[in-house]
Amino acid sequence: MEKNTILLTCLCLLFATSVPAQKEASFESRFSTEQLHDAPAALIPFPREWSWEGNYLELSGLFLAQAEALSPSLIRIWKSITHFYGLSESPEEGMEILFKEDDSLGPEAYKLRVSEKSIEITASADAGRFYALQTLKQLISQEGESRRLPLCTISDWPAYPVRGFMIDVGRNFQSLASLKKQLDIMSQYKLNTFHWHLTDRPAWRIESKRYPQLTDAANHRPTRDPGKFYSYDDIRELIGYARERHIAIIPEIDMPGHSDSFSKAMGVKMESEEGMEILENVLEEFFAEIPTEDCPIIHIGSDEVRIDNPEEFISRMVGICEANGRKVVVWNPGLNASDSVIRQTWQGRHLQKSSYKEIDSWNNYVNNGEPMTQVLRLFFKPIGYPSDNEVIGGILCFWPDVNLDNEADAFRQNPVYPSLLTYAWSTWTAGVLQAPEEYYTVLPPKNSEAFRYFSAFENMLVTHEHKFFTHEPFQYFLQCDKEWKLVGPFGQHDGNLLAGPIKEHYTSQGRELAWKEATGNTLVIRDRFKQGGYYPDAEPGQTYYAITYIHSDKGRKMHTWIGFETPLRANRTYTGIPELGQWDPNGGAIWINDEALPPPTWENPGWRPTKTDGWGTPEEQEAPWNQEELYWTREPTAVPLKKGWNKIVAKIPGTTGYQNWMFTFVPLNMEGLRFSTNPEGFSTYYFQKKSHFEQLPNDEKEIIFLGDSITDGCEWSEMFGNKKIKNRGISGDVTRGILGRMEEVVESKPDKIFLMIGVNDLARGLPAEEVVDNTRLIVQRIREASPETKIYLQSLLPVNDAFGMFAGHTDKGAAILSVNRELKKMEGPNVTFIGLHEAFANAEGKLKASVTNDGLHLNGNGYQLWAELIKNYIQK
Numbered sequence: 001m002e003k004n005t006i007l008l009t010c011l012c013l014l015f016a017t018s019v020p021a022q023k024e025a026s027f028e029s030r031f032s033t034e035q036l037h038d039a040p041a042a043l044i045p046f047p048r049e050w051s052w053e054g055n056y057l058e059l060s061g062l063f064l065a066q067a068e069a070l071s072p073s074l075i076r077i078w079k080s081i082t083h084f085y086g087l088s089e090s091p092e093e094g095m096e097i098l099f100k101e102d103d104s105l106g107p108e109a110y111k112l113r114v115s116e117k118s119i120e121i122t123a124s125a126d127a128g129r130f131y132a133l134q135t136l137k138q139l140i141s142q143e144g145e146s147r148r149l150p151l152c153t154i155s156d157w158p159a160y161p162v163r164g165f166m167i168d169v170g171r172n173f174q175s176l177a178s179l180k181k182q183l184d185i186m187s188q189y190k191l192n193t194f195h196w197h198l199t200d201r202p203a204w205r206i207e208s209k210r211y212p213q214l215t216d217a218a219n220h221r222p223t224r225d226p227g228k229f230y231s232y233d234d235i236r237e238l239i240g241y242a243r244e245r246h247i248a249i250i251p252e253i254d255m256p257g258h259s260d261s262f263s264k265a266m267g268v269k270m271e272s273e274e275g276m277e278i279l280e281n282v283l284e285e286f287f288a289e290i291p292t293e294d295c296p297i298i299h300i301g302s303d304e305v306r307i308d309n310p311e312e313f314i315s316r317m318v319g320i321c322e323a324n325g326r327k328v329v330v331w332n333p334g335l336n337a338s339d340s341v342i343r344q345t346w347q348g349r350h351l352q353k354s355s356y357k358e359i360d361s362w363n364n365y366v367n368n369g370e371p372m373t374q375v376l377r378l379f380f381k382p383i384g385y386p387s388d389n390e391v392i393g394g395i396l397c398f399w400p401d402v403n404l405d406n407e408a409d410a411f412r413q414n415p416v417y418p419s420l421l422t423y424a425w426s427t428w429t430a431g432v433l434q435a436p437e438e439y440y441t442v443l444p445p446k447n448s449e450a451f452r453y454f455s456a457f458e459n460m461l462v463t464h465e466h467k468f469f470t471h472e473p474f475q476y477f478l479q480c481d482k483e484w485k486l487v488g489p490f491g492q493h494d495g496n497l498l499a500g501p502i503k504e505h506y507t508s509q510g511r512e513l514a515w516k517e518a519t520g521n522t523l524v525i526r527d528r529f530k531q532g533g534y535y536p537d538a539e540p541g542q543t544y545y546a547i548t549y550i551h552s553d554k555g556r557k558m559h560t561w562i563g564f565e566t567p568l569r570a571n572r573t574y575t576g577i578p579e580l581g582q583w584d585p586n587g588g589a590i591w592i593n594d595e596a597l598p599p600p601t602w603e604n605p606g607w608r609p610t611k612t613d614g615w616g617t618p619e620e621q622e623a624p625w626n627q628e629e630l631y632w633t634r635e636p637t638a639v640p641l642k643k644g645w646n647k648i649v650a651k652i653p654g655t656t657g658y659q660n661w662m663f664t665f666v667p668l669n670m671e672g673l674r675f676s677t678n679p680e681g682f683s684t685y686y687f688q689k690k691s692h693f694e695q696l697p698n699d700e701k702e703i704i705f706l707g708d709s710i711t712d713g714c715e716w717s718e719m720f721g722n723k724k725i726k727n728r729g730i731s732g733d734v735t736r737g738i739l740g741r742m743e744e745v746v747e748s749k750p751d752k753i754f755l756m757i758g759v760n761d762l763a764r765g766l767p768a769e770e771v772v773d774n775t776r777l778i779v780q781r782i783r784e785a786s787p788e789t790k791i792y793l794q795s796l797l798p799v800n801d802a803f804g805m806f807a808g809h810t811d812k813g814a815a816i817l818s819v820n821r822e823l824k825k826m827e828g829p830n831v832t833f834i835g836l837h838e839a840f841a842n843a844e845g846k847l848k849a850s851v852t853n854d855g856l857h858l859n860g861n862g863y864q865l866w867a868e869l870i871k872n873y874i875q876k
Contacts, residue, residue: 026434026436027432027434027435027436027439027444027448027449027450027453028432028433028434028435029431029432029433029449029450029453030429030430030431030432030433031046031431032453033449033452033453033455033456036453036456036457036460037456038052039052040052040056040139040150040152041138041139041140041141041150042138042459042460042463042464042467043135043138043139043460044138044189044421044424044425044460044461044464045189045190045424045425045427045428045429046425046429046431047135047154047155047156047429048155048156048157048429049154049155049156050152050153050154050155051152051153051154052150052151052152053150053151053152054151055150055151056148056149056150056151057095057114057116057148057149057151058146058147058148059085059087059095059140059147059148059149060087060088060093060094060147061082061087061088061089061090061093061094061095062078062081062082062087062088062089062094062095062097062119063088063089063090063091063094063095063096063097064078064096064097065091065096065097065098066098066099070099070129071126072244073126073130073244073245073246074126074129074130074133076244077130077133077134077137078097078133080137081133081136081137081140084137085140085142085147086147087147095118095119095149096117096118096119097118097119097121097136098118098119098120098121099120099121099122099123099129100120100121100122100123101122101123101124102122102123102124103124104124105122105123105124105128105157106124106128106157107124107125107127107128108125108127108128108131108157108158108161108190108192108246109123109124109128109155109156109157109158110122110123110128110129110131110132110135110154110155110156110157111123111132111153111154111155111156112132112135112136112152112153112154112156113152113153113154114136114139114149114150114151114152114153115151116151119136119149121133121136126246127192127246130187130245130246131156131190131246132156134187134188134189134190135154135156136149137188139152158190158427158428159383159427159428159429159430160383160391160392160393160394160427160428160430161392161393162192162193162359162392162393162394162395162427163190163191163192163193163393163394163423163424163427163428164191164192164193164194164195164250164359164393164394164395164396164427165182165186165191165193165194165195165395165396165398165420165423166194166195166196166197166252166361166395166396166397166398167179167182167195167196167197167398167410168197168200168398168399168400168401169196169197169198169205170197170198170199170200170201170202170203170204170205170254170258171200171201171202171203171224171399171400171401172224172225172400172403172404172407172410173203173205173224173225173228173407174407174410175407176230176234176237176238178407178408179194179196179238180238180241182194183238183241183242183245183247184245185417185420186245186247186420187245187246187247188468189420189421189424189428190424190428191247191420191423191424191427192246192247192248193247193248193249193250193393193395194242194247194248194249194250195250195252195299195395195397196238196249196250196251196252197252197254197299197399198230198251198252198253198254199252199253199254199258199259199261199262200254200258200261201221201258201259201260201261202220202221202223202224202260202261203220203221203224203225203226203228203229203261204219204220204229204261204262204265205228205229205230206229206230206235206251206253206282206286207229207230207231207232207234207235208282208285209285210281210282210285211265211266211278211281211282213265213266214261214262214265214266214282215227215229216265219261219264219265220261221260221261221622223403223622224403232289232290235251235289235290236289236290236294239290239294239295243294248296248297249295250295250297250298250299250329251286251290251295251298251299252298252299252300252301252329253282253283253286253298253299253300253301254300254301255270255279255300255301255302255313255317256269256270256271256275256302256305256307256313257301257302257303257304257305258301258304258305262275266278270313271307271308271309271313276312276313276316276317279317280316280317280320283298283317283320283321283324284320284324287321287324287326292324292325292326295326296325296326296327297326297327297328297329297342298321298326298327298328298329299328299329299330299344300317300318300321300328300329300330301330301331301334302314302330302331302334302335302337303330303331303332303333303334303335303346304331304334305335310335310336311336313335314330314335314336314337315337315338318337318338318340318341322340327342328340328341328342329341329342329343329344329359330342330343330344331343331344331346332344332345332346332347332358333346333347339354339355339356340356341356342356342357342358342359342392343356343357343358343359343389344358344359344361344395345358345359345360345361345362345387346361346362346397347362348362348363348386353388353389354389355389355390356389356390357389357390357391357392358384358387358389358390358391358392359391359392359393359394359395360383360384360385360387360391360393360394360395361394361395361396361397363377363381363440363531364377364378364381364394364396364397364419364423365397365398365399365570366396366397366398366399366414366415366416366419367398367399367400367401367414367568367569367570368529368568368569368570369414369415369419370522370524370566370660370662370664371415371418371475371476371522371632372476372477372479372520372521372522372664372666373440373441373442373520373522373524373662374415374418374419375415375418375419375422375458375461375476376439376440376441376442376443376454377440377441378396378419378422378423378426379422379425379426379431379432379454379457380432380435380436380439380440380450380454381426381432381435381437381440382426382430382432382433382434382435383426383427383430385434393427394423394426394427396419396420396423398410398414398416399570400413400414400569401569401570401571401621402569402570402571402572402616402621402623402624402625403621403622403623403624404624405624409624409625411472411473412473412633413569413625413630413633414569415475415476416473417465417469417472417473417474418461418465418474418475418476421461421464422457422461425457431453431457432453435450437531437532438532440531440532441524441527441531441532441533442518442519442520442523442524442532442533442534443479443480443519443520445517446483446517446519451480451519454480455480458476458478458479458480459478461476462476462477462478475632477521477666477667477668478670479519479520479521479522479666480519480520481670481674481675482519482520482521482548482665482675483517483518483519483548483675483676483677484517484518484519484520484523484546484547484548484675484677485515485516485517485518485546485547485548485677486515486516486518486523486534486535486544486545486546487506487513487514487515487516487544487545487547488508488513488535488538488542488543488544488545488652489508489513489535489538489539489542489543489544490506490508490513490542490543490544490545491508491509491541491542491543492541492542492543492587492653492655494508494543496589496591496651497545497651498545498547498591498649498651500594502547502647516534517677518534518546521561521664521665521666522563522566522662522663522664522666523546523652523662523663523664524661524662525538525544525652525654525661525662525663526538526654526659526661527660527661527662528568528658528659528660528661533661533662538654538661539654539657540654540655540656540657540659541654541655542653542654543587543651543652543653543654544652544653545649545650545651545652546649546650546652546663547647547648547649547650547677548648548675548676548677549645549646549647549648549675549676549677549678549679550641550645550646550648550667550673550674550675551644551645551646551673551674551676551679551764551765552641552642552643552644552646552672552673553643553672553673553765553767554643554672555640555641555642555643556640556641556672557638557639557640557641558638558639558640558641558667558669558673559636559637559638559639559667559668559669560636560637560638560639560665560666560667560668561631561632561636561637561664561665561666561668562583562590562597562631562637562639562664562665562666563630563631563632563662563663563664564583564584564586564588564652564662564663564664565584565586565659565660565661565662566630566631566660566662566664567625567629567630567660568660569625571615571616571621572609572616572617572620572621572623572625573609573611573612573613573614573615573616573658574609574658574659574660575608575612575655575656575659576606576607576608576609577602577604577605577606577607577608577626577628577629578599578602578605578606579602579605579606580601580602580605580606581599582599583597583599584653585606585608585655586653586654586655586659587651587653587655588650588651588652588653588663589650589651590648590649590650590651590665591647591648591649591650592639592640592641592646592647592648593642593646593647594647594649597637597639600628600634600635600637602628603626603628604626604628612656612658613656613657613658614658631664631666636668639667641673645679647679648665650663650665672765674764674765682732682733682734682737682740683731683732685730685731685732686730686732686733686737689730690730690740690741690744693728693741693744694744696726698747698748699724699726699748700748701724701750701751702724702725702726702748702750702751703722703724703725703726703750703751703752703753703754703874704725704726704728704745704750704752704753704754705725705726705727705728705729705754706728706729706738706745706753706754706755706756706757707728707729707733707754707755707756707757707794708729708730708731708732708733708734708756708757708759708760709729709730709731709732709733709857710729710756710759710797710856710857710858711727711728711729711756712727712729712730712731713729713731713857713858713863714727714729714858714863714866715727719863719867720867720871720874722874724751725874726750728741728744728745732760733757733760734757734758734760734761734764734766735757735758735761735766735771735774735775735777735778736774738755738757738774738778739774739777739778739781742778742781742782742785743785745782746781746782746785746786746789749786749788749789750786750789751789751790752789752790752791752792752873752874753782753789753790753791753792754792754794754870754873755775755778755791755792755793755794756794756795756796756797757775757778758771758775758796758816758819759796759797759799759809759812759816759856760809761774762809762812762815762816762819763806763808763809763812764808767815768815768818768819768822769822771819772819772822772823775793775819775823775826776826779791779793779826779831783830783831787830788830789830790830790832791830791831791832792832792833792834792870792873793823793826793827793831793832793833793834794834794836794870795820795823795824795833795834795835795836795837796816796819796820796823796837797816797836797837797840797847797858798813798816798837798840798841798845798846798847799811799812799813799816799846799847799855799856800842800846800847800848800849800852800855800856801846801855802846802849802855803852803853803854803855804855805854805855805856806854806855806856809855809856810855810856813845813846816837817837817845820835820837832873834869834870834873836866836869836870839865839869840862840865851865
């Protein structure tokens with residue numbers, strides 16, 4: 001029964017209606033950023049409809065009341081959940097999981113309802129029930145011994161019927177154990193199609209009883225696991241394993257190209273008459289061993305080849321497959337088959353409008369992806385874009401072309417798992433409906449909706465890394481928190497332009513160069529495939545510079561991935577390994593606080609591939625990637641940071657048109673660190689207000705209120721009926737900001753200054769003693785410029801974390817008390833301390849709820865209380 005259900009599901013899904021392609025350049029998403037943030041768990045892929053009740057239940061166990069009637073696959077996933085979280089399976093201790101039928105739902109759709117009494121799963125088929133349990137696994141959270149489950153209702157179904165992953169085992173063999181591991185991970189993220197590329201130039205990996213020479217080691221490339229292949233028993237075993245996980249396998253026998261091992265074994269080319277007869281026999285044998293119910297779809301390749309008889313060849317091969325009841329898939333572009341044949345698109349060009357069905361694999365190759373930007377590419381490119389055909393889904397492709405030392409290296413050298421999770425989101429959720437193509441290589445502008453949306457997703461992605469991939473290579477780190485500025489182009493030999501003081505403007509070759517804001521762990525200058533970057537028109541011989549500042553809460557060694565070019569793992573054509581003493585063979589360099597950062601001691605200094613563009617030489621294709629060639633596989637660099645702000649400058653030259661021109665800088669632990677291109681943390685609003693204050697007239701006997709948003713938020717002159725009072729508060733200001741505008745503050749020789757500043761400093765990681773030191777400097781500057789001015793140091797107000805807002809501020813209660821104690825010690829001639837904290841604090845020492853609506857800022861009641869406390873000082 002289970003076999004028939006899977007087969008019918010697979011065939012129905014292939015002919016289902018797809019989501020139409022989108023071509024507009026604006027960003028449009030299925031959900032809002034707030035909806036992603038409001039979810040009580042990081043769900044990948046994200047469900048279609050939901051209702052969160054806001055409450056949780058404590059979970060000690062899960063049990064199946066109908067276990068005897070359930071399939072082995074459901075029992076297995078249930079047990080995997082209880083084992084993962086250490087939950088009881090006893091009815092006496094656990095929450096009951098109930099299954100209900102609803103034939104109106106699609107075969108992969110489900111409804112999941114978590115109430116205080118039970119967990120109800122409604123579906124029409126086992127696939128839906130299976131996916132509901134996978135969602136349940138992600139919904140559970142664990143802290144210590146506590147396990148919680150949110151009360152909710154979810155209705156979910158996939159955007160596309162084909163959601164797949166392809167791996168090439170023709171070039172580098174993967175054991176059944178490795179493939180099963182990939183199937184397990186695929187099923188966890190609701191991917192339902194495994195594309196198995198079984199034959200290629202180096203080797204034929206399918207058993208052949210009639211032509212055993214096809215799998216003879218003598219006819220395989222000697223460096224590529226010669227003689228390793230899958231028996232028909234192996235193939236049937238893997239198909240059965242996949243079926244239990246609701247995954248259909250599409251085997252690929254690539255023809256007539258990529259067929260060196262076939263030609264060597266058989267002594268003929270595939271497109272010859274004898275070759276076609278052999279292929280027909282091979283296919284007949286395969287179909288006899290692997291019946292239609294196990295393999296309703298077969299892939300026959302057909303790309304990257306020119307033959308004299310394309311029509312004859314493709315019609316005969318398709319004919320033999322269809323005569324055996326199989327649907328056929330070919331690559332697009334490839335040989336021109338009839339419209340009954342499904343196309344799998346691997347290039348964005350040659351997309352003619354037609355009536356065939358289409359699977360999208362364009363621009364998604366994992367082996368071509370730089371880890372950080374690969375996730376962008378997969379996230380922002382809608383499935384099917386830019387095709388106008390009926391797109392039935394997508395298959396993520398993985399071609400580890402270069403020789404491997406061992407099968408695990410394929411996953412260490414390529415961002416497989418970050419890509420796979422992102423693609424699961426794209427094919428099931430279809431969260432991005434349309435987006436500008438430039439987002440495939442660079443993050444959207446800061447504070448745009450697209451940026452916020454991606455930031456919400458990447459937080460989910462990293463949550464899954466920490467929860468489910470602790471023992472697997474997962475080459476991704478949060479990058480929306482990394483700010484940079486770029487400037488260029490300069491001439492290639494312009495030297496270390498930014499190693500000294502930074503200028504606002506530079507001139508090169510007669511034109512003024514403006515800084516460009518950039519964000520991320522990898523800054524793409526120009527993508528090798530000319531698909532974008534911050535400077536898509538950059539040319540060889542040009543140099544760009546990047547700058548940022550990192551604030552560290554202490555002196556430390558920051559372990560960091562650093563790279564100046566990302567080789568594509570399809571071939572070994574790039575600019576090579578630097579000479580000793582260099583970071584980059586193209587001349588790239590990096591400075592920390594104006595000191596050159598020493599590069600690694602390269603094991604193979606100065607190695608260059610023979611070719612600088614196109615495909616690598618056969619000899620170099622057989623040399624496995626060295627660990628030092630990829631920034632994420634070599635040892636991280638220990639970057640020295642001092643306490644406080646650190647300037648980071650990188651020189652990023654380009655020398656060839658084929659260079660994957662980029663710069664990567666990824667701290668592996670961001671605890672206690674913060675990136676900024678504005679090291680003092682001043683906002684645009686700060687500069688607007690500062691400029692405005694500088695234009696306002698001065699009065700005699702001014703009373704100035706000086707501070708941040710808490711001061712900024714009150715109409716002080718109206719509060720006291722005194723036009724001499726001037727509000728000089730700026731929302732977001734810090735102690736260094738006050739120092740930066742001191743000239744305007746003291747210019748009028750004010751009668752009084754009421755100062756409250758410091759909570760933003762604490763929220764940005766400054767220790768209490770530094771806030772106090774800066775405040776002492778503010779007092780000193782006032783006294784030097786205007787000795788008669790009376791200074792009123794107002795204590796920092798308490799904060800309250802119960803509102804769930806401004807978490808970086810409202811957890812600083814102890815530091816605020818420490819600052820206030822030191823402020824009181826500054827009292828002296830013309831310096832008075834006003835202790836406000838106690839009057840604003842509740843019994844727990846937190847900001848009273850009656851004076852705030854967010855735990856940090858004041859409402860009308862708060863300002864009225866403040867005015868009452870200081871009115872005598874105003875009137876003195």
